[in-house]
């Protein structure tokens with residue numbers, strides 16, 4: 001059995017060392033020392049001024065929307081995970097879908113202006129598969145219309161643009177540290193901003209609005225994370241460079257052994273520092289994808305239609321996004337994880353090539 005992804009587990013003794021400390025201190029959650037250490041280490045690793053460790057990448061999006069006080073319509077991408085859209089709706093706003101770029105699969109900035117109305121408050125775009133959005137164009141539009149910008153960077157850990165972490169762009173960037181992500185804390189997420197005031201707001205929101213034991217600063221939620229999750233993060237962080245290097249080599253090897261396959265790939269070659277979070281393949285049509293997926297499944301190999309259907313197809317709000325509709329029907333993520341072997345990759349390639357030529 002080859003799964004589509006496999007969480008990385010650090011050597012047991014490295015995790016245990018942190019767990020021993022938890023037992024010694026008897027401090028399990030509520031802004032504990034490991035949560036603080038993880039936030040510090042992540043800020044160092046990603047070279048960020050501010051980052052808060054939160055429960056997961058969905059809460060991160062909700063905190064971001066809440067902290068910016070967004071109302072009305074939020075322009076967003078149809079090509080992302082469902083949490084990107086449902087967070088908008090959960091926060092009482094309306095998603096307005098704008099189609100994606102056919103090569104990068106991120107929101108098409110040239111279509112954003114036409115979707116702006118007097119109710120628009122923000123743009124929420126996803127660096128899908130870790131591919132950076134066209135952040136400069138998006139910021140120009142946001143500045144012109146006084147809109148806020150949130151980036152869903154759930155897939156973008158470690159990605160850099162113009163020498164900076166991709167999380168530095170926009171008013172707030174969010175990340176997911178879910179077990180299947182390049183860097184993970186089992187469940188977890190992060191919010192990043194350069195603005196200390198927004199940071200303060202998100203810190204209150206994350207902790208019920210507590211301002212000390214007896215005072216409250218507005219309404220908050222429980223968006224905290226625990227010492228155990230932080231311990232996993234600290235243990236995993238030491239291995240992230242290594243995991244990333246392995247995934248890069250695997251991706252390069254896929255390109256080589258799949259060269260006879262009539263498929264395309266999202267454009268990643270001009271990304272200054274990419275993280276190889278996923279290996280999405282664009283088949284020529286949906287039938288070819290379904291045949292390939294079935295052939296892999298018959299041999300015990302997992303693959304995932306990530307993302308299908310497009311979020312504009314889920315009945316939340318209407319959205320005319322022909323490029324996303326078409327691409328979501330023929331994109332399939334192949335197995336990519338730290339222990340995937342070359343032999344397994346060759347087996348996957350053989351199956352895909354065989355089914356193509358049948």
Ligand SMILES: Cc1ncc(COP(=O)(O)O)c(C=O)c1O
Pocket residue numbers: 056057058059080081083084126152154155175176177178188189
């Ligand atoms: C693009 C995107 N946004 C948000 C999320 C939600 O993150 P979490 O699972 O940590 O809540 C995910 C999860 O995979 C995602 O892929």
